[in-house]
Amino acid sequence: MSSKKRILVVCGTGIATSTVVAKKLEEELKKKGIEVETRQCKAAEVEGRLDGINLIVTTTPVPDNLGVPVIRTLAFLTGIGEEQVVEEVAKKLKEGGEN
């Protein structure tokens, strides 16, 4: 039985661009039939918030070697390439397998 996937959405303040991205991701993934739970945080806090996270989607640089796949994208802010990013997110979540 698979649990809901959790995406950590990261940005500079933890509330600015990450709010936009988190909402969009939830909406678009739901259309594809994927239920996700999103959490938001700032880049400086990432290391402490990795518990139970399947994927990180960020608009700002994050440290390397977090042990969780990271997708860095501005597509949700520029409106360019959103489809592709949502596809990539869906793919990475499926690759993660059951938790």
Next chain:
Amino acid sequence: MNLNTIVNGLGVTVLLPIVIFILALIFRIKVKKAFRSAVIIGIGFIGINLILGFFLNNLAPAASKMVKYTGVHLPVLDVGWPAAAAIAFAGKVGLFVIPVTVLVNFLMYVFHWTDTVDVDVWNYWHFAFTGGLVYALTNNIWLGIAAASIDAALVLLLGDWTAPAVQEYYKIPGLSIPHGFSAAYVPIAIPLNWILDKLHLDRVKADPETIRKRWGIFGDPIIIGLILGLVVGFLGNINVLNTSQAWFNILKLGMAMAGVMYIFPKMVAILMDGLIPISEGVREFMKSRASKRKFFIGLDSAILVGDPAAIASAMILVPIAIILMIIIPQNQMLLAVDLAVLPFMVVMTIPITKGNILKTVIIGTFIIWGGLLIGSNLSPLFTKAAIQAQFKMPATATQISSICDGSNPLSWMIVKLMNSGVGIAILVAIFFVFLYFYRKHRKAWEIIAGASKEYLEKSE
């Protein structure tokens, strides 16, 4: 019952949602989505009002006791960018800032005065904030709107100017950062950096990772708040430290400040959530009009702020800021909420210093020094703007400001100049002189802002 009574009677929590709803419909957003986002914006204001009241009611009495018993004279409370943004959007200028900025950007783009299409609607609040200060000063709504427009126009130029530099350093092709706060410091950082290079300080390298590990706690806003609350509480109770009640109060104030640092941004997130559909509407509108020639998409500097050099510099600047606030005699501001936002101050300086932390910290120190004085100087207008935006100030006479936008040198310059006919003429002249010389020597200017010759030649 005239328009004024209605406007004042409804207040911002009803009025701004109505304005946003109409704007959303104009940008062709579906009625249901427009309605929901309008209501959410109102809720965001309610949340911000709650936490701002909590913050002021807890900190103000402690701060005035601190002044009374220790002579540390810091009566102006830093309410931070969440409050500044709320005050900006809630003020009369805020009601107009979105269409006004879109118009200014559109006209400038059409006249080939800018290549930036600023879709970062959330950050239009900086322009509304400058306009709000001018409105508070002059009581003239047209001057307020004009001030917001000039602020937007200058920031668009700053965005263009720094575009190659940030694109190259932060690897963000096709974007620019017309950020009312972060971009304002570039004209100051450039000469300071030049001086520091002459002193050969670019040879001193510091490692961001080590700094993050050692100074890490200064990166966590909750800890910053806790420490601040404990320190102010301690100083405010210094004459009664032998009582247990004093210690209860000190601990409670620590928790209260930690709470504010955590909860305040979350309330702002509600506000931003409401703005998302409009933001997208503006973006699609501007992109469809701009596709004739190359343009940069203007975004929030928040996308850069995870950079290790920016974070490391900001961490070191937190204790420096606290020390400066105490030792500078003309400073009246008690830093609080905005201690968490120092990365935004330095993030566009980094391409200029090429990621050199020592130089960035030194430049940051000067910026904060100036910022403390500006913030203290602007606090009467800041407070008046808040009252005009119908935020409840506590019973004790409290002045507020912020080290973020309350201390923005660009806003300060505009506020001081918009007060007179001569000043306005000077401002307009500044804009055109800036535009003329920048466009004439574009490449040289962009190199000064941090881009490399190779990058500029590649993008031609």
